[in-house]
Amino acid sequence: MTISAFRADLGDIPVDDHPRIVQQRSRDHYWYSPVLKAKLDHVTAEIVVSPRSNDEVGTVLAAAYRHGVAITPRGAGTGNYGQAMPLLGGAMLNLMNMDKVLEISKDRVRAQAGAVMEKIDEQTKACVGGELRFHPSTYRMASIGGFIAGGSGGVGSVRWGGLRNLGSILGLKVITCEAEPRELDLEGEDILKVAHAYGTNGIIVEAEMPLAASYDWVDMVVGFDDFMAASRFAHGVASQDSLLVKEVSTYAAPIPESYFNRHKPYLKDGQSVVLLMVAPVALAAMTLFIEHHQGDLRYRADTASEDERKRLPPVYELAWNHTTLRALKVDPTITYLQTRYPTIEHLEHIIGLLGDELPMHIEMTRQDGLVTFSGLPLVRYTSEARLEEIIAIHESNGCNVFNPHRFTLEEGGMKRTDQKQLDFKRQADPKGMLNPGKMIAWENPDFDFSAGKAWLFDGLNPVNAA
Amino acid sequence: MTISAFRADLGDIPVDDHPRIVQQRSRDHYWYSPVLKAKLDHVTAEIVVSPRSNDEVGTVLAAAYRHGVAITPRGAGTGNYGQAMPLLGGAMLNLMNMDKVLEISKDRVRAQAGAVMEKIDEQTKACVGGELRFHPSTYRMASIGGFIAGGSGGVGSVRWGGLRNLGSILGLKVITCEAEPRELDLEGEDILKVAHAYGTNGIIVEAEMPLAASYDWVDMVVGFDDFMAASRFAHGVASQDSLLVKEVSTYAAPIPESYFNRHKPYLKDGQSVVLLMVAPVALAAMTLFIEHHQGDLRYRADTASEDERKRLPPVYELAWNHTTLRALKVDPTITYLQTRYPTIEHLEHIIGLLGDELPMHIEMTRQDGLVTFSGLPLVRYTSEARLEEIIAIHESNGCNVFNPHRFTLEEGGMKRTDQKQLDFKRQADPKGMLNPGKMIAWENPDFDFSAGKAWLFDGLNPVNAA
Numbered sequence: 001m002t003i004s005a006f007r008a009d010l011g012d013i014p015v016d017d018h019p020r021i022v023q024q025r026s027r028d029h030y031w032y033s034p035v036l037k038a039k040l041d042h043v044t045a046e047i048v049v050s051p052r053s054n055d056e057v058g059t060v061l062a063a064a065y066r067h068g069v070a071i072t073p074r075g076a077g078t079g080n081y082g083q084a085m086p087l088l089g090g091a092m093l094n095l096m097n098m099d100k101v102l103e104i105s106k107d108r109v110r111a112q113a114g115a116v117m118e119k120i121d122e123q124t125k126a127c128v129g130g131e132l133r134f135h136p137s138t139y140r141m142a143s144i145g146g147f148i149a150g151g152s153g154g155v156g157s158v159r160w161g162g163l164r165n166l167g168s169i170l171g172l173k174v175i176t177c178e179a180e181p182r183e184l185d186l187e188g189e190d191i192l193k194v195a196h197a198y199g200t201n202g203i204i205v206e207a208e209m210p211l212a213a214s215y216d217w218v219d220m221v222v223g224f225d226d227f228m229a230a231s232r233f234a235h236g237v238a239s240q241d242s243l244l245v246k247e248v249s250t251y252a253a254p255i256p257e258s259y260f261n262r263h264k265p266y267l268k269d270g271q272s273v274v275l276l277m278v279a280p281v282a283l284a285a286m287t288l289f290i291e292h293h294q295g296d297l298r299y300r301a302d303t304a305s306e307d308e309r310k311r312l313p314p315v316y317e318l319a320w321n322h323t324t325l326r327a328l329k330v331d332p333t334i335t336y337l338q339t340r341y342p343t344i345e346h347l348e349h350i351i352g353l354l355g356d357e358l359p360m361h362i363e364m365t366r367q368d369g370l371v372t373f374s375g376l377p378l379v380r381y382t383s384e385a386r387l388e389e390i391i392a393i394h395e396s397n398g399c400n401v402f403n404p405h406r407f408t409l410e411e412g413g414m415k416r417t418d419q420k421q422l423d424f425k426r427q428a429d430p431k432g433m434l435n436p437g438k439m440i441a442w443e444n445p446d447f448d449f450s451a452g453k454a455w456l457f458d459g460l461n462p463v464n465a466a
Numbered sequence: 467m468t469i470s471a472f473r474a475d476l477g478d479i480p481v482d483d484h485p486r487i488v489q490q491r492s493r494d495h496y497w498y499s500p501v502l503k504a505k506l507d508h509v510t511a512e513i514v515v516s517p518r519s520n521d522e523v524g525t526v527l528a529a530a531y532r533h534g535v536a537i538t539p540r541g542a543g544t545g546n547y548g549q550a551m552p553l554l555g556g557a558m559l560n561l562m563n564m565d566k567v568l569e570i571s572k573d574r575v576r577a578q579a580g581a582v583m584e585k586i587d588e589q590t591k592a593c594v595g596g597e598l599r600f601h602p603s604t605y606r607m608a609s610i611g612g613f614i615a616g617g618s619g620g621v622g623s624v625r626w627g628g629l630r631n632l633g634s635i636l637g638l639k640v641i642t643c644e645a646e647p648r649e650l651d652l653e654g655e656d657i658l659k660v661a662h663a664y665g666t667n668g669i670i671v672e673a674e675m676p677l678a679a680s681y682d683w684v685d686m687v688v689g690f691d692d693f694m695a696a697s698r699f700a701h702g703v704a705s706q707d708s709l710l711v712k713e714v715s716t717y718a719a720p721i722p723e724s725y726f727n728r729h730k731p732y733l734k735d736g737q738s739v740v741l742l743m744v745a746p747v748a749l750a751a752m753t754l755f756i757e758h759h760q761g762d763l764r765y766r767a768d769t770a771s772e773d774e775r776k777r778l779p780p781v782y783e784l785a786w787n788h789t790t791l792r793a794l795k796v797d798p799t800i801t802y803l804q805t806r807y808p809t810i811e812h813l814e815h816i817i818g819l820l821g822d823e824l825p826m827h828i829e830m831t832r833q834d835g836l837v838t839f840s841g842l843p844l845v846r847y848t849s850e851a852r853l854e855e856i857i858a859i860h861e862s863n864g865c866n867v868f869n870p871h872r873f874t875l876e877e878g879g880m881k882r883t884d885q886k887q888l889d890f891k892r893q894a895d896p897k898g899m900l901n902p903g904k905m906i907a908w909e910n911p912d913f914d915f916s917a918g919k920a921w922l923f924d925g926l927n928p929v930n931a932a
Contacts, residue, residue, distance in 0.1 A: 106595070107681070107745065107746060107747040129595060133708075161706070161707035165706055166709060166751040166754060166755055167709050167710070167747070170747070187750060188750055188754045210710075210748075211747075212679070213596075235835075238835060239836070240627070240835065241625065241627035241832045241835065242627050242633040243631075244633070279573065281636070281677075282633050284654055285632040288632060289632055366707045369701075369706065369707065370705070370836075
């Protein structure tokens with residue numbers, strides 16, 4: 001049997017083939033999507049392999065190549081597009097044992113792929129007063145390697161843009177899946193071949209990331225009777241370069257009162273809210289700005305008691321995909337979309353068309369210098385056909401959708417593959433053993449790279465080139 | 467005689483009435499403007515007073531109030547709108563003896579008004595690894611108080627906006643000109659009453675400013691054969707939030723070859739250039755970005771020899787109003803404008819209309835979240851009438867002009883006065899002794915505050931309020 005032969009080549013590298021463990025580790029948060037849930041529920045690997053060093057990763061990949069075993073890399077499994085699910089079975093490559101912070105300097109940190117982002121920040125804060133520019137809402141669980149392979153941005157994107165931007169990742173070490181796996185140090189443009197590629201073209205084992213100045217960010221919850229007033233305030237905050245913030249997001253009523261359970265004592269029914277993470281140096285200006293916008297400051301962590309602060313999750317755990325998670329806990333029929341509204345008028349128009357079928361959640365981000373309404377609206381799901389209609393309504397009204405109900409790189413729309421990436425996969429994974437089924441361009445040689453879509457990771461095209 | 471009586475009340479506060487010294491201290495860089503030069507050349511105070519403490523400032527202001535002596539406050543005198551010129555004679559209040567850094571914490575610094583900005587940064591860098599968010603090109607001379615009273619932004623504005631933005635100044639201490647001068651601590655909105663008010667409504671003696679993380683910024687000079695290609699590149703850099711920069715500015719040929727003398731060995735005749743200050747963490751990404759734009763990287767300080775670096779001024783001393791200064795040294799007929807081009811198309815259109823009569827110089831800035839072409843074009847001056855035509859050409863083509871050939875707050879267009887500021891002046895300077903002649907709203911009770919103009923400091927109107 002293939003897997004037995006593969007396993008026999010692994011020496012003392014930890015493996016686990018207990019069916020429940022293997023099934024558990026074969027899952028990410030794909031179940032946020034009823035579409036993916038139906039499609040991927042049966043998916044499971046045959047074994048979990050947990051190497052402890054680059055050499056051991058090389059051993060695993062050589063054995064996979066030799067025996068034709070599919071390899072699906074995995075960090076904490078907090079993604080939600082099925083990106084870490086083993087479509088063809090084989091082995092899950094668990095990288096969470098490789099969790100060391102390797103090097104810290106004033107403006108950068110180098111860590112192993114399995115290092116948890118919160119743990120990285122603990123060390124960089126103590127060492128140089130720096131922190132990662134951005135992190136997902138799963139900050140306390142997610143690994144840096146998983147974030148780079150399957151994420152795009154998050155808390156901090158309102159200031160720093162996203163992973164896709166030049167300079168957001170300084171270097172990656174990947175290991176290839178060949179007879180004799182190579183360690184490749186990627187820099188500059190080459191980084192974009194591997195970022196957000198779900199591990200399809202090389203296993204990320206180390207990442208070097210820039211650090212920003214760290215602050216004791218202060219959580220704020222601001223209520224507005226009208227969601228559009230909340231949106232104008234949020235856009236204003238994100239546009240004021242002098243108001244140092246790490247997170248600005250808006251939630252239409254009844255999202256806050258329905259799903260933000262532990263914050264409930266601070267909320268007022270019927271209000272939409274804006275969540276903020278504010279640098280201490282900006283607090284006075286922010287409270288003034290809130291007054292100007294007639295915002296109702298419901299909670300601010302800097303004046304809360306120690307006891308209150310302990311009871312509440314940080315606001316970033318209400319934001320980004322944690323919003324969807326909290327909604328799903330209360331109402332299992334909920335799902336979500338990933339959208340982009342070019343202007344506040346587009347946003348208002350879509351809300352007018354879809355109302356409470358699409359409880360609105362906006363993350364303010366910077367995209368190529370523009371303050372942008374990045375949507376993560378909830379969807380009161382009825383059918384896949386209606387979900388497609390909602391997507392079509394967005395697109396026909398000039399709003400982008402990055403479909404989170406697709407498990408391939410290309411169909412999700414976050415990542416544009418291109419010839420360079422495909423060529424790189426041919427070198428790094430000549431047999432197609434790495435996360436098979438996720439890159440259509442690999443499976444289908446006639447794939448049209450130039451299909452007219454909006455992409456967040458726009459391939460390797462020169463960014464804003466003349 | 468009034469001045470003698472005033473002087474007699476000053477005790478041992480240092481004064482100087484040597485005519486040459488007094489005349490020298492009565493001047494700022496008003497001579498950048500041939501219009502201001504003609505109007506203000508005769509202006510001089512009668513005495514210079516140089517207090518060493520807040521108490522001494524109070525003593526001076528009480529004496530000025532008692533004897534009806536005009537007081538014009540002065541830092542290093544590096545402004546260029548005549549803002550520190552004593553239109554009605556009287557006393558120059560030299561604040562450069564009050565130059566102490568009072569307090570440094572992780573995210574802020576408090577200093578006396580006369581502290582030189584470079585000196586402040588030296589201390590904050592050593593102490594907490596922080597630096598002021600922005601500074602003028604006169605960083606090595608200018609005082610923090612003078613910058614706040616007469617400046618608007620500068621190096622760093624590409625990231626942090628300007629002084630006018632909420633949160634850019636954390637606190638000011640001002641002293642009033644009354645029978646018994648008061649020390650007022652201004653915070654929040656009240657700060658905007660005094661910022662960029664030329665000292666007309668209270669003497670700034672202390673300022674508290676936010677700190678940003680400090681970097682060993684790397685100077686770069688990038689050449690382009692075409693100025694519009696340079697402009698697209700500069701806009702692209704300023705739009706990439708991940709590329710940490712402190713300065714991005716463009717200079718149409720023949721500005722660089724004509725006026726950047728010490729950089730001449732690195733320049734190529736006929737090229738327009740972009741000047742950059744880049745954080746070390748962004749160098750790799752920046753060089754890639756330059757390649758994408760087919761830029762010609764003529765100089766980078768990180769690979770230059772120690773000897774080369776010593777020979778060259780920092781690029782910020784080619785930028786902002788230092789460009790005008792360098793041009794004036796070579797060609798005394800040159801002057802300049804302050805403009806704003808809403809889009810790159812506006813910029814191209816104006817260049818098409820005016821050509822080399824207006825050698826273009828753009829500072830990329832962030833204004834309320836938008837990457838903005840802030841112009842400081844040189845003007846090959848022929849007459850005041852033609853200068854007015856050039857301004858009119860801008861305005862009739864949808865481009866703003868903040869006229870640097872006017873010495874009043876209102877006419878320059880940087881600062882909108884309003885009823886609140888006027889009320890504040892009534893309290894802080896009831897006799898109108900402070901920098902008389904600079905605030906039209908004070909001189910003319912019928913002044914129309916709502917005249918349809920673009921203002922950088924838009925009075926105390928709620929910023930981006932709903």
